[in-house]
Amino acid sequence: SLSEDIVYKVKEQTKKLAKALNVKGLMNVQFAVKNDEIYIIEVNPRASRTVPFVSKSIGYPLAKIASKIIIGKKLKEIVPEVFNIKETHPASDFWDKNVKMYSIKEVVFPWNRFPEVDPLLGPEMKSTGEAMGIDKDFGLAFWKAQAATGLLLPESGNVFISVADKDKPAVLEIAKKLKSLGFIILATKGTFKFLTENNVEAQLVSKLSEERPNIVDKIRNGEVQLIINTPSGKRERSDAYYIRRAAVEHKVPYFTTIRGAYAAAVAIQCYKEKGIDVKPIQEIFGGKN
Known part of the structure; x- marks a missing residue:
């Protein structure tokens, strides 16, 4: 980029x-x-x-x-x-040679070992490992990197989207792409209103602080396959903590940035259209040590 x-x-x-x-x-x-x-x-x-x-x-x-x-x-x-x-x-x-390959590094976190810890990123080094995805296609390299950490991006199902106001315009393209790939969009009130006003069909889902069944219930019941959430404000952060924990416990891919969510959408599209081609790294680089 x-x-x-x-x-x-x-x-x-x-x-x-x-x-x-x-x-x-x-x-x-x-x-x-x-x-x-x-x-x-x-x-x-x-x-x-x-x-x-x-x-x-x-x-x-x-x-x-x-x-x-x-x-x-x-x-x-x-x-x-x-x-x-x-x-x-x-x-x-x-x-300076151009290898013409995308190499994506993804981190491995120990969240599943610590059930009470908030899986929230900050300036501290919290990762305990790294994985890598290589491909000529950016989307497939990203898909491989996610898979290597144990998170398989879904090919279908429900996508939960709840983003801060500043991210709503940018998430529109992502929602449209996922919708075109056959996903059902679930959204909380503010995001639901924005999406439907911009001609993206979505289903309204309750926040944790609202009536049940709420979004955490749906995650625990296996009704959510992908999460896009950029929290803002004290109440949203509280809700987001339980969403993050539920995502970790049930191994649901979870993205907290627009750039990450867009990369995931592109990866899903590439995977569905092309599938995965795996080669030994020696073959990629012509047998060099």
Whole structure:
């Protein structure tokens, strides 16, 4: 989703940081991009658990390469060995190659081990593992990443949608896409009113604080296959806690951001239209180590 200009600037800033810090080996940089402005959050002269993910994404053993650099070898000496070639090429010819594959990292959380903990994300590191999905198609890569964490995105059924007012315009496209794929839309009062006013058929469902059967009852009864919820306000957060807990306990895919929900809708569409094609990673990258 990033423009070529932003990607170029990120690469250039990374090179400048590495040279200024005199890093030999691996370096972990965290960037944030907002309104085409690039911000550097932190720089660590060390490896991270992202290294094996990136290695699998591009097909090159970065830890092996970095280890050789650390003990004094030059990158131009390593290139023929790593890439199994005899002639000399600039290293940038290989690092900048376009693999034309989407690699999506999904986190694994321990929510099911702690029944009273609110499965809500914040700035703390709460994940206990990671999974990965690779495919030429973004939707299928996202579907694989979700499946690898144990959550299979549904092909049909009921989708519960309840979003904050600021997210209502953006959720409209998602609801239309899911409706076109044959899903039934369930929504609480505010979202239900917005969807129906914009020609998206939906069924009204009660909040936890309203009459029963409510949305949590429906989740527990197996009547909800997908949840899209961006809570706002104290009452909604209280309701959302029980929705989140019910989703975890009954393994219902749950998305709290519009971007995540849209990715899920695209993944479901791709899966229904194309199915899943699984290949060994060695085959994807031509048998490289």
